[in-house]
Every structure is written in structure tokens, then in C-alpha cells.
Amino acid sequence: MATVPESQATLTLEQLRQLAYEWGLTPAEYDRILAGLGRQPTVTEVAMFSVEWCEHCGYPKSRNLLALLPRESPRVRTLVGSDSGGCYVADDLAVLFKVESHNHPSQVEPYQGAATGVGGIIRDIFTCGARPIASGNSLRFGPLEEPHARYLLDGVVRGIGGYGNCIGVPTVCGEVWFHPSYRSNCLVNAMAVGVARADQLISSVAAGPGNPVIYVGARTGRDGIGGCSVLASHEFGEGEEKRPTVQIGDPFTEKSLIEACLEAAASGHVVAMKDMGAAGVTCTTSEMAAAGDVGMRIELQRIPRREAGMEPWEVMMSESQERMLLVGGKESEQELIRIFQKWGLNAVVIGEVTDDGMLTILDHGRTVAHVSAAFLTSPPRYDMPAEEPAYLARTRAFDPASLPEREDYGAVLRQLLASPNIASKRWVWEQYDHTVQTNTVVLPGGDAAVLRLKERPPFGIAITMDGNSRYVYLDPYEGARLAVAEAARNLAAVGAEPAIVTDGLNFGSPDKPDRYWQFREAVRGLADACRALDVAVVSGNVSFYNESPEGPIHPTPIIGMLGVLPDVRCHATVAFNQDRAKILLVGGAADASSLGGSEYLAVTHGVEAGRPPRLDMDCERQVQVAVRRLIRAGLVATAHDCSDGGLAVALTECCIAGGRGAHVRLPHQPNAAALFGEAPSRILIAVEPDQEAAVIAALAEEGAPFALLGEVGGDRLVIEGALDLSVAELETTWESIIPRAMSR
Amino acid sequence: MPIGVVIFPGTNCDQDTFHVLKEVLEQDVRYVWHAETDLQDLNAVVLPGGFAHGDYLRAGAIARFSPVMDAVRQMAEAGKPVLGICNGFQVLLEAGLLPGAMRRNEGQRFVCQFVHVRVENGDSPFLRACLRGQVLRMPVAHGEGNYYADPETLAGLNASGRILLRYCTPDGTVDPVANPNGSVENIAGICSAAGNVMGLMPHPERCSEMILGSTDGRLLFESVVRSLTERRPL
Incomplete structure (x- = not known):
């Protein structure tokens, strides 16, 4: 195919290139796309590359370093999927978990930013056929004395509760920490845990040319367009209005989607399933097809819309929430559609799997994109320049022994207890339903939450989230090792054996050598510590560009760790x-x-x-x-x-x-x-x-x-x-x- | 005859309630989909917690129109036990099967914590396994649990022993400090005039096994089961 009919044919080649830059692609990336396609892209294709190659989806700037992390452990059989990862607790029972950031959306609109963060990570769990059984979160704000930090904390906690409580997944662990470096860029990392019988696990690998591709869940609207490429993949500038790029969550739809997807998974008719998270339809179609070395032919006009007049590229980039893409077995459409309709959800066949490896997107019969799924999902990888930050010479030279000893120890203890970083977080976790599902054996507020596994008594699991960013700031390598050690210690303190890790890596701009150095050293420390403690990193998330004109955040790797208790009564x-x-x-x-x-x-x-x-x-x-x-x-x-x-x-x-x-x-x-x-x-x-x-x-x-x-x-x-x-x-x-x- | 556990879209304590009835009390139990219209095979029915239909508008306000509610009403009229827990309580209020209404919590925040409640009427079929004045420790988890009834209704409830549970301190004192949501007269649970319909905000299904830190909730389910097996008049 030499040229693709252009649906937005009024753009000149130069305008097209400018549009690509606006959506976050670099000149070199754009040239690479031209070379790969052998022709000019359509607007829809530019949109698809811009989201698929952004850091949030494609990890071009972190992939090389993430390869350092151990994906297996000598002690447990691990599962590493594209949406979440886990391990087997028993031969036929698996637990899965993943952490994901929703930092920039939460800074812009705390309630919806946090709520949709929870929704997204929960979908990463049930998309694998696993029932979400717990969630946790790690939050960072500016100093509590500042009204804006309190506004963000209040909104984020309400958002997490508003969503998590409604879907009936207990929020059982977490941490909250305050520091000036988060003043203009708060961190909201949400983690979810699920459990699945081994024979009900669902992959995200499309297969079987001719199989139906089914869109399920909420309708597609204009919300969240560019959320991953424009909002998440750039630092905050001054006075920017980015609220329109934040998605809106509907937990009621999510709850129905959980039940319907699990019912569908149990029906045996689902070949593959994937959450439409960042980059929505683009991400699911391209990544599912590429993973299975197949193609997909999609009829865009069949996608249920929330608003009229959406352009094809808008549909492909939309980040509307509570949507999933399924590949069904042959002639399974009617049965799958029946399940989703029972739960009051849209379910529409929008296309089929093909054997040509191409993603062909049609809109009312007109081809608006025709691109290799493998090419689209192979962003360039970059080794960014790294350089030790200048501040380290000063901070390392400091000797705590040079300070006078404070001998009024009682007063010091009271002062520490009054520090918001140490003070009780009950105000936070009592706004989260932490007892629903009746598995919570050790409640929030301790070292780690302990849950029983009703599927396999007397087994239990323990989960925790940790990350002392002050240590990481002062020494990224050691700080990351300390975070892993502390997470494992938290699990030991409830009686659990650490098994798997999910890492939420929150850093400044990777384009700045001193920030990238922090990232590199922290990943090295994380990898070394996980190997030393025999824990595998089965899933994770990278969030770059956490900075504002005031500067970067403290480098903040969040360690989510899950351990197993062979007898949950002994904790x-x-x-x-x-x-x-x-x-x-x-x-x-x-x-x-x-x-x-x-x-x-x-x-x-x-x-x-x-x-x-x-x-x-x-x-x-x-x-x-x-x-x-x-x-x-x-x-x-x-x-x-x-x-x-x-x-x-x-x-x-x-x-x-x-x-x-x-x-x-x-x-x-x-x-x-x-x-x-x-x-x-x-x-x-x-x-x-x-x-x-x-x-x-x-x-x-x-x-x-x-x-x-x-x-x-x-x-x-x-x-x-x-x-x-x-x-x-x-x-x-x-x-x-x-x-x-x-x-x- | 089985006990039914109703599922509205958005209900999220159905499996927890089912688990306690089936695994802990070893009862015959089945799920009831909200579109069902015939519940004549059931001995009793539980409306569990959650966010039926998202609780958009107001908790329970949409669920009351679900097809199953007519059948639930018929069971209530036939004198069979109908138990509404948390969101189920809200639905029963909206459906008019219990008097009063639920407001947002006084603090305007969702509250999840263990609370203490005092048994005000040990003769209720739902609390037969308890003694009057007994203090139960149970979790609550809700954003709209601030019960309200007008003074006349309250007087009637009090006079007829229909206030079944009140929030109290661990030693059984009914005091505003023990009230998690601003509920009038610390009310945590009430019943219908005939006594066979009960609504409560605490979650007995979350405290029916030792591993979860309290088995006080089990007393409530055991009372229902005893009422059913003894065929005592309700």
C-alpha cells in the first residue's frame, strides 16, 4: 500500500510534522516513523505513534536499565505479564500485583486523578482473569502546613476512597510522606493485588486470525486525550491548564466490569484481554496484536461514543476509563456479549484478528491507519547521558556528629511524633474500606497488611509499600537498597516470606543528566537488593518528568512487596x-x-x-x-x-x-x-x-x-x-x- | 429452603455474606439477581452491602426500583426474615420497608472502623442469640450512615422496642463520642413493626470468624438461623 487515504487531508507535510512534535515525538523519532512506513503517516498514525512511543507506554528511556531487574526468584514460580505480574502460592493458585503512578493527573485534579489511578491499576489485575482482593497506595505531598498540600491530600484520599470503596476492593496498606520537593508535583502510586486459579489466568496475547475483537465497557469520549503523552511525559510548566487531559472515573461501571470480565474469563471463551489504560484503543490493539505476532482489522465507527463528531485520531488516543478489549474464541461473540449486557455494559464486535501483522484501522470504510503492530510497539531505546548531581558533594560531606546533642529526649520524641511523616495516618486509612471481602487479618497502620486466602486456607499473603526518598536523594543506590530491605523487613515482621516486588519508579526528567543518574543508580540498587533477598520484580511502572519550575522531586522508587504466610494464623x-x-x-x-x-x-x-x-x-x-x-x-x-x-x-x-x-x-x-x-x-x-x-x-x-x-x-x-x-x-x-x- | 443473598449491580458484600452463611453457618444459601421476581423458594433474604447501582443520586434510591424489590416486599409481608446490611439497610429505607432515612455522615467522610454497639432488644429474631445490653464489636464502612427519623417516628420506635442496636463505648455507654456518623440517638440498627425486617449499618459478615478479630457478627446470623429452625413466631 503506497499511500493511505487521509481523513484529515488538509494538513501540509510540515503541519503534520509540527503536530507530531506537539504530541511529544522528537524530530529523530518522526524521521524513524517516515523511514519505517516508507511514506507520510496519516494524522491518526501520528497520534498512534505519539502515544505508543511516549515514555508512559513505550519506556524508550528506561527499558535498557529495567533489564537489570531480576524477573525470577529461586524461591517462587513467577508470572510476568504485560499488565501485571505475580507468583504461584500453590500449584494451582496465583497472586498478581502491580503498582502504577497517577502523579500528574492528581496534581492537576486530585479527586479524579487518584480515583482513575485506582481504577486503572485494578483493571490491570482483572484483565488477567484475577479477582482484585486488595489495594494500597503510596502518596507524597508538599509540607502539610501548606494549604495546597492539604487540598491535594484531601482530594486524593477522597478520590481513592470514592473509587476503591465503591468497587469493593479493600485498601489495606500504604504510606504518606510530606516534603517540599513534592510541592508542585505530588505522587500518587496505586497498587492492586489479585488472586486467580491458574487455569483461569488470561493473557493479553491476541491469537487466532478470524477471532472477533470485542470492545467492552464504557463509551469513548474526548477525556484524557494525550494524558500519557502530553501530561505524563513532560514536566509541569508554569501556569499551564492541563485539566482537560485528566480522565473521569466511574467506579460503578468498573465494579460491573470486574464481575463481567471474571464471568467471561470463567466461561472459557476469552482468548485474550487487555485494559484500555493509557492510549486506550491504540495501546490495546497494537500491543495485543504484536504480542501474538498477528494483526487486527478494526472498524472504528463501531466503537460506542459518548459524544458526536469525534475524529478517528481522537478515538484512538482517548483515555476514557472503564473500557477493555477482548479477543474471543470463534463464534463466542453472542455468549460474551450476553455476559456483558447482563451487567449493563456495552459489548460490541469492532473487528477481527488478522494474520498479516498489520494494524488496519478503518473508519466508515476509509483506511485511517495501516501500520505494522510490531513497528508501532518498538519505540527506540535510549541510553540517556548521566552525571552525578552536584548537591551530593555537599550532602555527603556532612557529619551528623558535628551537631550538638539534643538531650531533652522526651521533647524530641514528642516532636518526632508530631512530624506528619511519623504521625498516625489513621485519618487517611479510615476513609478507605479496608475490611470488605473479609480477608483482612492485620489492619492498616502496622508494618504490613495480612490477608487470608479463602481459596487456599490456611495460606495468607502480606503486602507493604515502602520508599524513603530522603535516603534515595542522599544516595540513590543505597537508598533503593534500603527501600527493598525495609519492605522485606516489614513482611518478616508480620511473619511472611518476601516473594515478589512491584516497583513504582518516580523520578525527574530523564533528559537531564543529573536526574537520569539518580534513576540509573536507584535501578542498580533495586536490582542488587532484590537479587540479594531472592525476590523477583514481576511488574512495575516508571514515571519521569516529575518536576516543575521549582525543581525535581526527590527521586522516589516505591517498593511494593508481597510475601506469603503458609499459615495465616501465625502472624x-x-x-x-x-x-x-x-x-x-x-x-x-x-x-x-x-x-x-x-x-x-x-x-x-x-x-x-x-x-x-x-x-x-x-x-x-x-x-x-x-x-x-x-x-x-x-x-x-x-x-x-x-x-x-x-x-x-x-x-x-x-x-x-x-x-x-x-x-x-x-x-x-x-x-x-x-x-x-x-x-x-x-x-x-x-x-x-x-x-x-x-x-x-x-x-x-x-x-x-x-x-x-x-x-x-x-x-x-x-x-x-x-x-x-x-x-x-x-x-x-x-x-x-x-x-x-x-x-x- | 435456602436463604437468599441479593445482588444488585454494584453490590459488593454479596460474596462475604454468602461465605458466612454457607461456610461458617453451613446454611443452604443462594444468590438472587436483582432482576428476579419470584423468591417463594426462600426462607429468608439478605440485602448485603455495597453501592447498588453506584448509589448515584442517593444510597439505595435507584435500587428500590429493581424488579426484585417487589418480591422482597412480599417476603416481608409474609413474615419471613429480611435483613439489610449497610447499603441493604439504605435500600430498605428507600423502599419504605423500614422507617426513616439516611444522611451523609456527619463528618462528610467515609468511615471504616471497628465500633461497639449495644443490643437494645434481645427478643428480636435477629438478636435472639444475644442478651439485652450486650456489647458487640463490629466494623462499619460507609459514607451515608447518619440515620434520621422525625421525633414522632423515633418515639414510636422507642416505645415498641424497634431500635435494636445503638453505637456505644466499649463498656456499653451510649454516648455521642461512640457515634461514628452522627446517627440520631446513636441508632445503628432498627426493625419493622412486625419485627421480621431489620436494617443495620455495621457489617456482621465481617466479624463472624476469629481470624478477622471478632465473632460477634455471627450471633446475628445464628439468631436468624435459630428463628428459622425453631419456627418461633416472628
């Missing part, structure tokens, strides 16, 4: 709930170096510098193995990771959760490092007195370092030589910070 929580229980710290002591990049430095000295705490991966593994063994043996029911705010904050949280005090005596004279240092590889546990000997023997056998710290009891937290405070008062401080700020 631990953070609560000190037995008087006279012995308190032990498993792991080493925190020295002065563990104050680098700490919340203590930031809160009490206003300093964000130093090197992040050192991580010894051997010690980390030993500590995790030992604590997990104790929990599984039923010897320990209370465990808590020591992280932000150090040992003193961890003790406080255990006391508050159990409504009990504690009397603690540290092995050495207390100082700021021992109390508030954030040395990794430490887990606080509580042990009933008659189990103390057995626990100590088990710890010695594992070779894990530990120290006996004291005992649970009373209504005060006493750390000898350092502080003596009422738990009720600490609780009031810790619980009231965020609600008070949000009622302002």
Missing part, C-alpha cells in the same frame, strides 16, 4: 498486648552514622544531609529469617520494624497499639543515635515471659544479634536515663496531628 502485629512480656531488639545497635538522612535530623535540626544508614545485607537476612521463624513457631505475636524515627518511635507505636506502657533499659547510655537513629536490620519483638528462653535459644541458633531491652507494662513509656512519658499523651500527639491539620 504478628505491632501491639504490645501482654503485660510483663519481654521486649527484645533483634538486630544490631544504631551508631552515630545512622542519623544520616534521618527524620530526627530533619525535624530537630532542619538538616537533610549526610549519608543514609549503612545496610549489611547478611545481617538483614539473618534478622528477617530469625524473626519470621519465631512468629511461625508461635513464639512471638508482637513485632515491629524500627525505621523512621528509630527505636524510640517504634517503641511508642507498639505501646500505643497495645494501650500499654513499657520499661526499657538500653545496653549503653542512651543518646540521640541510639534512640532516634534509623539503622536498618532491626526488629522489635515482645515475648511472653515463659517463652523467653526458647526465643533466646532460637535467636542464638540463627546467629541473629539481639538485646533484651525491658518489659511491657504500666501506662508510661520509660527509657532509663532518657525519657519517661505517658502513653496516653504520646498517643494524643501522634493521633491528632493529621486530623487537626485537615480540619483547618
Whole structure:
């Protein structure tokens, strides 16, 4: 085919090229398209390339580095699909999960941005034939004192709740962190988890020429056009109005879509299924066809529309929500359509699978695009120039020991508890339904959420999300390793064995060498840490261009990690709930170096510098193995990771959760490092007195370092030589910070 | 005869309720699609939680027009147990099977937390396994649970023992601090004049197994089952 009839024939070649640039393609990319096609593209084709080759869909600037991540683990059988990934819990039961960012839409319109972020990630789960059983989220905002940050937090939390609560998927874990670098570019990373019987897993690989291609779900409108290529793939400029590129969510349709898609999957008639996420029809048709080495012939006029007069390129670029594309088996149309109509959803055959590898898009009989699916889904890959950021010389040179010791430790602890980064996030998670589906065994607010698997008792899973971006800012490689270690430690602290990771990589512009260097180092650290802990990265998301005229965000890799409990009844929580229980710290002591990049430095000295705490991966593994063994043996029911705010904050949280005090005596004279240092590889546990000997023997056998710290009891937290405070008062401080700020 | 669990498009606690009835209480149970019109095979019916028809407009306002609601009304009139949980309660109010109305939570926010409720009438077929004054610990999860009835209706409900559950402190004191949504007189659950239709905001199906932290919700389902098997007058 030499030329394709042009539906928008009024554009000159130069105008066409300018349009391509406007939609985010570079001159070199445009030339590559011309060469690949051997002719001028149509407007529709330019639109398709612009979305398929943008970073959000095609990962041209990150793909090479992402190849470093381990996709398999020696301990679990993994599943890596195009929409989400997972592992087998038992021979015939799989769990899948994925994290995805919706940062820019949430900054522009927090409610809908966050809501559609949840909707999109949930679709990535059930598109695989898996029932969504849980979700989580990781949020970053500017300082809570600022009205705009509170406006965004309020809208994002309402949006996540408004969508997630309606679809009946419990939001069970997450984190919220505040820092000036997110002031003009908040982060909203949503994660979803699903479970599927192995024989009901559905791929996104189109197959079988002649098979019907079926469009299901909501109608297509003009919302979200350019959401991925224009909004997500550029940094925020000044005074831009991007609200029109944000999609609008309809959770009721999504809930019906979940049920209908799972019913369809169970019917045996579905060959392949894919969510119309970013880039909608373009992305599903091209990626499904390319994955199966087949083509597709699509009749665009058959797609249900929400508004009249849409141009073909608008239909191909629209990011209207709650839509899916299915490839059905031969002569399965009627049965599949019946299922979707039962749920009140559109279901229309819009084309068929072909054997020519071409994506042929027709509009009322006129060809508006005719392009190889393989070419369209093979964006160029770039190794971007990388250069160490200048600020690191300054931050590395800082020695926390150069600061005067604050000796009013009680006041410091209260100050830390009042820091929004450490304060209770109950205000957030109580707005999310976290008990629907009746699987939530350990509620939000602890180290990790624990869910039972009704499909396979007594198995359970634990999930957590972590990412201390201050550490990553101060040392991207070490910071990423620390994030992986902490996520794994959180799982160990509830008794789970870490299995799989989904990574949400949020960075600044990859076109700027110092930002790209952060990205490269963080990915290296992530890959090394995952290998060291035998966990596989089965899915993930890259979000670049998180910056504004004020500068980039702190580099923020979010680690979603999922672990397995062979018997969900044997788990631990953070609560000190037995008087006279012995308190032990498993792991080493925190020295002065563990104050680098700490919340203590930031809160009490206003300093964000130093090197992040050192991580010894051997010690980390030993500590995790030992604590997990104790929990599984039923010897320990209370465990808590020591992280932000150090040992003193961890003790406080255990006391508050159990409504009990504690009397603690540290092995050495207390100082700021021992109390508030954030040395990794430490887990606080509580042990009933008659189990103390057995626990100590088990710890010695594992070779894990530990120290006996004291005992649970009373209504005060006493750390000898350092502080003596009422738990009720600490609780009031810790619980009231965020609600008070949000009622302002 | 089975117990029915109604599914409207948007219902999301159907499987949870089914699970408790089937796996925990080992009852005969079947799903009821909202388009069904004949429920004569059922012994009792549960309208579970969720967002029926998206709860657009107002919770339960569209669901009341679902075809199944006529059959539910007939069951109510025949004296069979009809239980509405959370969104099911909202639907029963909208359908006029229970008096009063639901408003947005006082704080204008969705609230998901464990609460305590006090049993106000242990003679109800839905609370037969409990004692009057007993405190139950159950989760709530709703954005519109702020129950309202006019003073006259309230007086009638109080006088006839039709207020079944009130939000309370862990020691059983009915106090505004224990009220999660601003509900009038801390009301968490009520029943019809004949006693066989009950609506409540807390989720008993979410606290019927030890692994979930409370089995208090089971008492409610056990009461229904006992009422059915003992064939005591409702």
C-alpha cells in the first residue's frame, strides 16, 4: 500500500510534522516513523505513534536499565505479564500485583486523578482473569502546613476512597510522606493485588486470525486525550491548564466490569484481554496484536461514543476509563456479549484478528491507519547521558556528629511524633474500606497488611509499600537498597516470606543528566537488593518528568512487596498486648552514622544531609529469617520494624497499639543515635515471659544479634536515663496531628 | 429452603455474606439477581452491602426500583426474615420497608472502623442469640450512615422496642463520642413493626470468624438461623 487515504487531508507535510512534535515525538523519532512506513503517516498514525512511543507506554528511556531487574526468584514460580505480574502460592493458585503512578493527573485534579489511578491499576489485575482482593497506595505531598498540600491530600484520599470503596476492593496498606520537593508535583502510586486459579489466568496475547475483537465497557469520549503523552511525559510548566487531559472515573461501571470480565474469563471463551489504560484503543490493539505476532482489522465507527463528531485520531488516543478489549474464541461473540449486557455494559464486535501483522484501522470504510503492530510497539531505546548531581558533594560531606546533642529526649520524641511523616495516618486509612471481602487479618497502620486466602486456607499473603526518598536523594543506590530491605523487613515482621516486588519508579526528567543518574543508580540498587533477598520484580511502572519550575522531586522508587504466610494464623502485629512480656531488639545497635538522612535530623535540626544508614545485607537476612521463624513457631505475636524515627518511635507505636506502657533499659547510655537513629536490620519483638528462653535459644541458633531491652507494662513509656512519658499523651500527639491539620 | 443473598449491580458484600452463611453457618444459601421476581423458594433474604447501582443520586434510591424489590416486599409481608446490611439497610429505607432515612455522615467522610454497639432488644429474631445490653464489636464502612427519623417516628420506635442496636463505648455507654456518623440517638440498627425486617449499618459478615478479630457478627446470623429452625413466631 503506497499511500493511505487521509481523513484529515488538509494538513501540509510540515503541519503534520509540527503536530507530531506537539504530541511529544522528537524530530529523530518522526524521521524513524517516515523511514519505517516508507511514506507520510496519516494524522491518526501520528497520534498512534505519539502515544505508543511516549515514555508512559513505550519506556524508550528506561527499558535498557529495567533489564537489570531480576524477573525470577529461586524461591517462587513467577508470572510476568504485560499488565501485571505475580507468583504461584500453590500449584494451582496465583497472586498478581502491580503498582502504577497517577502523579500528574492528581496534581492537576486530585479527586479524579487518584480515583482513575485506582481504577486503572485494578483493571490491570482483572484483565488477567484475577479477582482484585486488595489495594494500597503510596502518596507524597508538599509540607502539610501548606494549604495546597492539604487540598491535594484531601482530594486524593477522597478520590481513592470514592473509587476503591465503591468497587469493593479493600485498601489495606500504604504510606504518606510530606516534603517540599513534592510541592508542585505530588505522587500518587496505586497498587492492586489479585488472586486467580491458574487455569483461569488470561493473557493479553491476541491469537487466532478470524477471532472477533470485542470492545467492552464504557463509551469513548474526548477525556484524557494525550494524558500519557502530553501530561505524563513532560514536566509541569508554569501556569499551564492541563485539566482537560485528566480522565473521569466511574467506579460503578468498573465494579460491573470486574464481575463481567471474571464471568467471561470463567466461561472459557476469552482468548485474550487487555485494559484500555493509557492510549486506550491504540495501546490495546497494537500491543495485543504484536504480542501474538498477528494483526487486527478494526472498524472504528463501531466503537460506542459518548459524544458526536469525534475524529478517528481522537478515538484512538482517548483515555476514557472503564473500557477493555477482548479477543474471543470463534463464534463466542453472542455468549460474551450476553455476559456483558447482563451487567449493563456495552459489548460490541469492532473487528477481527488478522494474520498479516498489520494494524488496519478503518473508519466508515476509509483506511485511517495501516501500520505494522510490531513497528508501532518498538519505540527506540535510549541510553540517556548521566552525571552525578552536584548537591551530593555537599550532602555527603556532612557529619551528623558535628551537631550538638539534643538531650531533652522526651521533647524530641514528642516532636518526632508530631512530624506528619511519623504521625498516625489513621485519618487517611479510615476513609478507605479496608475490611470488605473479609480477608483482612492485620489492619492498616502496622508494618504490613495480612490477608487470608479463602481459596487456599490456611495460606495468607502480606503486602507493604515502602520508599524513603530522603535516603534515595542522599544516595540513590543505597537508598533503593534500603527501600527493598525495609519492605522485606516489614513482611518478616508480620511473619511472611518476601516473594515478589512491584516497583513504582518516580523520578525527574530523564533528559537531564543529573536526574537520569539518580534513576540509573536507584535501578542498580533495586536490582542488587532484590537479587540479594531472592525476590523477583514481576511488574512495575516508571514515571519521569516529575518536576516543575521549582525543581525535581526527590527521586522516589516505591517498593511494593508481597510475601506469603503458609499459615495465616501465625502472624504478628505491632501491639504490645501482654503485660510483663519481654521486649527484645533483634538486630544490631544504631551508631552515630545512622542519623544520616534521618527524620530526627530533619525535624530537630532542619538538616537533610549526610549519608543514609549503612545496610549489611547478611545481617538483614539473618534478622528477617530469625524473626519470621519465631512468629511461625508461635513464639512471638508482637513485632515491629524500627525505621523512621528509630527505636524510640517504634517503641511508642507498639505501646500505643497495645494501650500499654513499657520499661526499657538500653545496653549503653542512651543518646540521640541510639534512640532516634534509623539503622536498618532491626526488629522489635515482645515475648511472653515463659517463652523467653526458647526465643533466646532460637535467636542464638540463627546467629541473629539481639538485646533484651525491658518489659511491657504500666501506662508510661520509660527509657532509663532518657525519657519517661505517658502513653496516653504520646498517643494524643501522634493521633491528632493529621486530623487537626485537615480540619483547618 | 435456602436463604437468599441479593445482588444488585454494584453490590459488593454479596460474596462475604454468602461465605458466612454457607461456610461458617453451613446454611443452604443462594444468590438472587436483582432482576428476579419470584423468591417463594426462600426462607429468608439478605440485602448485603455495597453501592447498588453506584448509589448515584442517593444510597439505595435507584435500587428500590429493581424488579426484585417487589418480591422482597412480599417476603416481608409474609413474615419471613429480611435483613439489610449497610447499603441493604439504605435500600430498605428507600423502599419504605423500614422507617426513616439516611444522611451523609456527619463528618462528610467515609468511615471504616471497628465500633461497639449495644443490643437494645434481645427478643428480636435477629438478636435472639444475644442478651439485652450486650456489647458487640463490629466494623462499619460507609459514607451515608447518619440515620434520621422525625421525633414522632423515633418515639414510636422507642416505645415498641424497634431500635435494636445503638453505637456505644466499649463498656456499653451510649454516648455521642461512640457515634461514628452522627446517627440520631446513636441508632445503628432498627426493625419493622412486625419485627421480621431489620436494617443495620455495621457489617456482621465481617466479624463472624476469629481470624478477622471478632465473632460477634455471627450471633446475628445464628439468631436468624435459630428463628428459622425453631419456627418461633416472628
